[in-house]
Amino acid sequence: MSEFSNFEKLMEEFIEFFEELIPVEQDKLDAAVNNRVSFVEECMHKEQAAVLRLRGLDQKREKEQERLGMKGYTFRKILESVPEETATVLKPLFDRLSEQVHMLQSITDNSKNMIEVNLHTIQSALAANAPGKDTYSASGRKNDNNNNNNHFTSRSV
Numbered sequence: 130m131s132e133f134s135n136f137e138k139l140m141e142e143f144i145e146f147f148e149e150l151i152p153v154e155q156d157k158l159d160a161a162v163n164n165r166v167s168f169v170e171e172c173m174h175k176e177q178a179a180v181l182r183l184r185g186l187d188q189k190r191e192k193e194q195e196r197l198g199m200k201g202y203t204f205r206k207i208l209e210s211v212p213e214e215t216a217t218v219l220k221p222l223f224d225r226l227s228e229q230v231h232m233l234q235s236i237t238d239n240s241k242n243m244i245e246v247n248l249h250t251i252q253s254a255l256a257a258n259a260p261g262k263d264t265y266s267a268s269g270r271k272n273d274n275n276n277n278n279n280h281f282t283s284r285s286v
Contacts, residue, residue, distance in 0.1 A: 133215050136193050140222040143186055147229035150179050154236045161243040169244070 131137070157172035194200055199207055204223045208216050 137218060139190055139193055140226060143226050146186060147233055151233050154233060154240060158236055158240040161240055161247060
């Protein structure tokens with residue numbers, strides 16, 4: 130049994146974790162695009178649970194790296210420091226994990242942007258209907274702000 134077998138298993142756990150989280154994030158993006166607010170909330174609750182699990186995995190990784198005498202090493206530094214036969218096993222795991230992290234970041238960025246656009250749309254709609262935005266005629270009747278009356282008394286200042 131290799132000295133790095135626990136570390137390999139841990140990298141596989143990270144990969145599994147991201148394989149489970151990426152579809153959740155994709156569902157959140159789809160829900161944001163389709164304005165399904167309650168479903169976005171559900172996804173966010175799942176993400177919160179995932180963050181706790183990720184913290185636990187990261188703590189395991191830190192302990193394992195410390196046990197291996199590689200505390201604080203990056204994956205690249207680990208690959209440079211291990212025997213070649215171990216590096217040939219770890220490199221594909223690191224590459225796959227890196228790919229998944231990049232994919233998750235991309236989807237997360239898209240979700241964030243979509244949610245921000247939706248929020249801006251909501252804020253704009255609320256601002257357009259805010260109290261004090263209405264105009265009135267001299268007789269006290271509410272003017273229709275959607276008509277294009279060119280009279281100088283109906284223009285906004």
